[in-house]
Amino acid sequence: MSTYKSFAVVGGGKLGMPILNSLGAQNVAVVLLSRSGLDASKALPAGVTVATVDTTDAAAVAAVFEHHKVEVVISTITTAAVGAQTILVDAAKRAGVKLFAPSEFGMTTEGDSKNPKNKIIEYTKAAGVPYARFFNGMITEFLPFLVGFDKDHRKITLVGRGDAAVSFTSIADIAGFVAYVLTTLPPSELANRTFRVQGDRATMNELGPIFKAEVQHTDKIAGPMGEFKTMMLLLTDxxxxxxxxxxxxxxxKSGSEAAGSANALWPGHHWRSIKEVHNL
Structure with a gap:
């Protein structure tokens, strides 16, 4: 059974670096693409290199992919910049990359024709580049920030009803899963596939008992990034x-497309709960 051995990660942020480190632990070749190089404080595992390149230049990016014989490209760029991934798709096509994993790693976007992330999938399909899509719901580590968890007064603040089920997955589990399936599953089981993982599951209202906090509802969140928090909380509804x-x-969805259905692809792995991530 053949598997992929050469990877490129685009974006060295809060999720990009853990994915890069998890890939590095799998004894495969990994190159990190960066526009400004790597922060000296970020240590890289053995076998991982850095390529400083203008990621808005498809020819330059393709040259990096070709030089490193990249088979799989994983994008972890920010949501605000997902539209720029067309450059990565063009470069992947030119360099003969075999699989592209766009920057999803969050709530479900499948079926939402207006969502920029979904448009990237359509662009990738049109280019004839196989893709692998990863949905993990909300990132568990970001929960206290999102709900304004007041540890001293034991309160969380929500916008909306808060009664819809939400998937929560830790950064370590996301990164580990991505690295595991991309280095163990055969290409035929990765191409044009959506992976739905889930470390824990709860409604936003149920976070109150989990955090041992009082749940208070408001029309909108004030303060820094209040609009973003309000939008995200309303989306969960x-x-x-x-x-x-x-x-x-x-x-x-149900069966092979149900929430957390892809968890089984990582046998023996313990998925961290909200309580475990936040030591509750």
Missing amino acids: TGVGSTGWDAEKKAE
């Missing part, structure tokens, strides 16, 4: 926070 959500049918 629509159901897209669950990795098994069907946007077209407005219902949960």
Whole structure:
């Protein structure tokens, strides 16, 4: 059974670096693409190199892919910049990359034709580049920030009803899963596939008992990044926070497309709960 042995990670942020480190532990070749080089404080595992390149230049990016014989490209760029991934797709096509994993790593976007992330999938399909899509719901580590957890007064603040089920997955589990399946599954089981993982599952209202905090509802979140928090909390009411959500049918998928259905692909792994991540 053949598996992929050469990877490129685009974006060395809070999720990009853990994915890069997890890949490095799998004894495969990994190159990190960066526009400004790597922060000297970030240590890289053995076998991982850094390529400083203008990621808005498809020819330059393709040259890096070709030089490193990259088979799989994993994008972890920010949500605000997902539209720029067309450059990565063009470069992947030119360099003969075999699989592209776009920057999803969050709530379900499948079936939402207006979502920029979904448009990247359509662009990738049109280019004839196979893709692998990863949905993990909300990142567990970001929960206290999102709900304004007041540890001293034991309060969390929500916008909306807070009664829809949400998938939560830790950074370590996301990174580890991505690295595991991309280095163990054969290409035929990765191409044009959506992976739905889930470390824990709860409604936003159920976070109160989990954090041993009082839940208070408001119309909008004030303060720094208040608009973003308000938007994210309202999104969870629509159901897209669950990795098994069907946007077209407005219902949960089942079977091989259910929330957390891809967890089984990492046998023996313990998925961390909200309580475990936050030592509750």
